Amino acid sequence: MAKILNFKQELTAAFGSPIAENPTQAMIEAAYRHHGLDWRYLTIEVRKDDLEDAVRGAKAMGFRGFNCTIPHKVAVIRYLDGLGESASVMGAVNCVVRRGDQLIGENTDGKGFLEALRPLCDPRGKRVVVFGAGGAARAVTVELALAGAKSFTVVNRDEARGVELTRLLTDKVKADARLVVWTDDFRVPEGTDVVVNATSIGLYPDVDARLALDVATLQPSMVVADVIPNPPRTRLVRDAEQRGCKVIDGLAMLVNQGVIGIKHWTGIDPDPAVMRKALEDVFGA
Numbered sequence: 001m002a003k004i005l006n007f008k009q010e011l012t013a014a015f016g017s018p019i020a021e022n023p024t025q026a027m028i029e030a031a032y033r034h035h036g037l038d039w040r041y042l043t044i045e046v047r048k049d050d051l052e053d054a055v056r057g058a059k060a061m062g063f064r065g066f067n068c069t070i071p072h073k074v075a076v077i078r079y080l081d082g083l084g085e086s087a088s089v090m091g092a093v094n095c096v097v098r099r100g101d102q103l104i105g106e107n108t109d110g111k112g113f114l115e116a117l118r119p120l121c122d123p124r125g126k127r128v129v130v131f132g133a134g135g136a137a138r139a140v141t142v143e144l145a146l147a148g149a150k151s152f153t154v155v156n157r158d159e160a161r162g163v164e165l166t167r168l169l170t171d172k173v174k175a176d177a178r179l180v181v182w183t184d185d186f187r188v189p190e191g192t193d194v195v196v197n198a199t200s201i202g203l204y205p206d207v208d209a210r211l212a213l214d215v216a217t218l219q220p221s222m223v224v225a226d227v228i229p230n231p232p233r234t235r236l237v238r239d240a241e242q243r244g245c246k247v248i249d250g251l252a253m254l255v256n257q258g259v260i261g262i263k264h265w266t267g268i269d270p271d272p273a274v275m276r277k278a279l280e281d282v283f284g285a
C-alpha cells in the first residue's frame with residue numbers, strides 16, 4: 001500500500017512588536033520535537049496597526065493558536081470570539097486557542113506562576129506581597145486570588161496603576177487588597193507567605209538592579225518568586241536563597257505558561273524539563 005504523505009504542518013506562533021528577542025520558539029519547538037509533533041511555532045513581528053489583519057490571517061490559514069505579547073495583550077480581545085475566565089477578569093490575553101471555528105483568548109501567565117508555586121505552597125488562605133502593578137502583577141495576583149489566596153499588598157511606584165490593580169482584586173475577585181506606594185526600602189510584614197517581584201527590575205541588560213526592599217525582612221518561611229526569566233538568577237533570587245527562603249525563578253513561570261499553551265493547542269502534556277533546558281541553552285543559564 002502507498003505511504004500517505006503529509007507535508008502540512010500545524011501552525012502556532014507568537015505575535016508581538018518588537019518580537020525578535022522573544023525566546024519562546026526555542027522552548028515550544030523543543031517540546032514539539034521531543035513529542036514527535038510535526039508542528040511549528042513561528043516568531044512573527046506584528047505591528048500595532050496590523051493586529052486585526054494578522055488575527056484574521058491566522059484564522060484563515062488554520063493556525064491552531066498563538067501567543068500575544070507586547071503591545072497586543074489587551075488589543076487582541078476585540079478580534080476574538082470569546083474569553084476564558086481569568087483572561088476575562090484580567091482584561092488581557094496572552095494565549096489564543098482555536099476551538100472549532102472560534103478563536104478563544106486565555107491568559108496562561110498567572111496559571112504558569114501558580115503551577116510553579118503549588119509544589120512549594122498551597123495558595124489557599126495565603127498572604128501575598130507583590131511588587132509591581134502591570135500585566136505580570138495582574139496575571140499573578142488574579143490567578144492567586146481565584147485559587148483562594150487571602151490578602152494582597154500591592155507595592156507600586158505609580159499610584160494610579162496600583163489603585164487600578166487593588167480595585168480589580170477587591171471588586172472583580174473579591175480579594176482583600178491594599179496598596180503601598182513604593183518610595184523607599186519596603187519591609188515585608190511578618191506573616192507574609194508569598195513575595196513576588198512582578199516588575200521588570202533585574203531584566204537583561206540591567207542584571208544587577210536591586211528592588212527597593214529590606215532583605216532582612218525576608219523569612220525562611222516565605223516563598224519568594226521573581227518573574228524575570230533572563231537572567232533567571234536575579235539579585236532577588238540570590239538574596240532570598242541566602243535568607244533561606246524557598247525560591248521560584250522567572251524561567252519556571254515562563255516554562256509553565258508554555259506547558260499550558262501547548263496543552264491547549266495540541267491536547268498533550270509536554271515535558272517541562274525539555275522546555276526549561278531549551279531556554280537555559282538560549283540564555284546560557
Ligand SMILES: NC(=O)c1ccc[n+]([C@@H]2O[C@H](COP(=O)([O-])OP(=O)(O)OC[C@H]3O[C@@H](n4cnc5c(N)ncnc54)[C@H](OP(=O)(O)O)[C@@H]3O)[C@@H](O)[C@H]2O)c1
Binds near residue numbers: 136162
Ligand atoms: N516569566 C514569565 O513568564 C513572564 C510573563 C510575563 C511577564 N514577565 C516579565 O514581567 C516583567 C513585567 O512585565 P509587565 O508586562 O508586567 O510590564 P508592565 O505592564 O510594563 O509593568 C511593569 C511594572 O514594573 C514596575 N517597574 C518597572 N521598572 C521599575 C523600577 N525601576 N522601579 C519600580 N518599579 C518599576 C512598573 O511600575 P510603575 O507602574 O510605577 O511604572 C510596573 O508596575 C517583564 O520583565 C517581563 O519579562 C515574565
